Amino acid sequence: MRLLVLGGTWFVGRILAAEAVDRGWTVTTFNRGRSGPDPTGVEAIRGDRTKAEDLHRLAAAGPWDAVVDVAGTEPWSVGLAARVLRDHVGQYVFVSTVSVYRDWPASPVTESSPLHAGDPDLVVEDPRWDADRYGPLKAGCEAAIRRVVDAERTLVARPGVLLGPYEYVGRLPWWLGRMARGGRVLAPAPADRSIQPVDVRDFAAFLLDLMRRSVSGVFNVAAPAGHATYSGFLDACIEATRTRHGSVDVVWAAQDWLAEQGVRPWTEIPLWRVSKGTWAMDATRAAETGLVCRPIGETVTDTWRWLTAGGAPVPHERQAEHGIDPYKERRLIDMWETGSDFPATEHRMV
Ligand SMILES: NC(=O)c1ccc[n+]([C@@H]2O[C@H](COP(=O)([O-])OP(=O)(O)OC[C@H]3O[C@@H](n4cnc5c(N)ncnc54)[C@H](OP(=O)(O)O)[C@@H]3O)[C@@H](O)[C@H]2O)c1
Structure with missing residues (x-):
């Protein structure tokens, strides 16, 4: 070819x-x-x-x-x-x-x-x-x-979302960096939410197979519902970075509460969004035509290995928009645990 x-x-x-x-x-x-x-x-x-x-x-x-x-x-x-x-x-x-x-x-x-x-x-x-x-x-x-x-x-x-080595958008690299810092980590409940990222290498393999077979048409490309969960993804990030952090304590706060506190979905907490269609993309056609998705843990581990071996994504303006300010994260965790709300004045500070 x-x-x-x-x-x-x-x-x-x-x-x-x-x-x-x-x-x-x-x-x-x-x-x-x-x-x-x-x-x-x-x-x-x-x-x-x-x-x-x-x-x-x-x-x-x-x-x-x-x-x-x-x-x-x-x-x-x-x-x-x-x-x-x-x-x-x-x-x-x-x-x-x-x-x-x-x-x-x-x-x-x-x-x-x-x-x-x-x-x-x-x-x-x-x-x-x-x-x-x-x-x-x-x-x-x-x-x-x-x-x-x-x-x-x-x-x-x-x-939908592609992850893996060389990702420059900054979603998985941010989560890996966050887990490497350790401590209490804010996460959006429910923990068992299904997510559908695809490893970029599986996407490439799928596309090349379609080209070899001269397949035409339109294909949604996402992992099947239930293939991975948010907590499974975070656990894999914790496991991959375990030599860097003393320990990680994930604090699951209700997602509606996070939205009410003004947390920006999709970027401040990467891969999280309240909208009900976010992780409900039908990719049956791709699955039936040969898309094979590896376990999310493999994507996470390989990306961490790539980053720690000196891999660096191309600089991109989207990287800066990902991740939550550490002070705001600490405050939100304290408030979630004590049942209070984020003061309106602090929305302007962070
Ligand atoms: N990341 C995700 O989760 C996700 C999800 C859904 C869809 N997608 C889609 O996946 C694609 C990602 O592509 P990628 O950025 O990773 O592709 P890529 O092919 O690896 O990189 C973009 C290339 O475009 C070249 N380029 C930029 N401007 C150019 C110009 N004016 N003339 C010639 N070459 C130019 C760049 O090189 P130079 O700068 O050296 O020219 C670079 O080689 C996008 O279409 C995105 O919409 C991504």
Whole structure:
């Protein structure tokens, strides 16, 4: 197989490209070369995906059996790449997200749930991360590809949360760092809440298998309900970091109470959200088509091993938004245990 990866050096693209090389595929990556080395064994072509001349130069290095646009977030340039590359590739693969669904995380979603209205021609003026814009932008990217590539050779993956080595969003790295500090740790009850993260290596393996079989269509990608729980995830973080902390005492506070105290879901306490659809993504189609999810403990252990061996995610603005201020965490735990509420004045202090 000859594979072209648009991107390939941060997280998902890096793991995809590396896994494809391990399988003996011939892999080309295309990026600006700003964010670190490409995975060993790939042919790296430098260029800017927003420039037509760079994309035409890339196209001349083809053809490929498949291209995967890993990290496209601007509809206009995602469409530009699709127009330039479509006659030089067999299959066209786009890594999208669960955030394209209009009703996620409020409600459970399947592949046929309604999407945000996405504008396929949209040019992004301000490239900074914006959680509210993310879903509509990715929906616009999907629409831009649909408009120029036949559905029979288009594959769209919509992952929920991906974790593992090289994760730059900062969710699992924050939890590992928090457990390594030890002491009393604030967590949102119920402890047995089902969560659905997928190891990035399992996501890559699934996507490459689909490409090898020339499968098209849309796939939600999430672990089956019940595959992991929040407490199982935290226990794995405690276990992985045990040589760093004296002990960890997890204090489970009711999630509605945490929300009332103004704790920001999803970011201040990563991977937690009250909305009932958050971890109710239907990924039956992926499971039936070959997605295999390893135990969450393996993802946690391998990520900690990677971090402590000197691994560092690419710097990203989203890292700063994750985690709770230690003072606020201590105060909340004290209040939960004594049955008081967070004083309104302190909301402004932390
Ligand atoms: N993390 C999650 O939990 C999660 C969940 C759902 C969906 N997703 C999706 O997963 C994907 C994550 O992708 P990733 O960031 O890990 O992919 P990646 O392919 O590993 O990294 C992004 C690549 O894009 C390149 N790039 C950025 N701007 C470019 C430009 N103008 N021209 C050419 N190359 C450019 C970067 O290199 P240079 O900077 O050197 O150019 C880098 O190689 C995203 O689509 C996200 O929506 C993630």
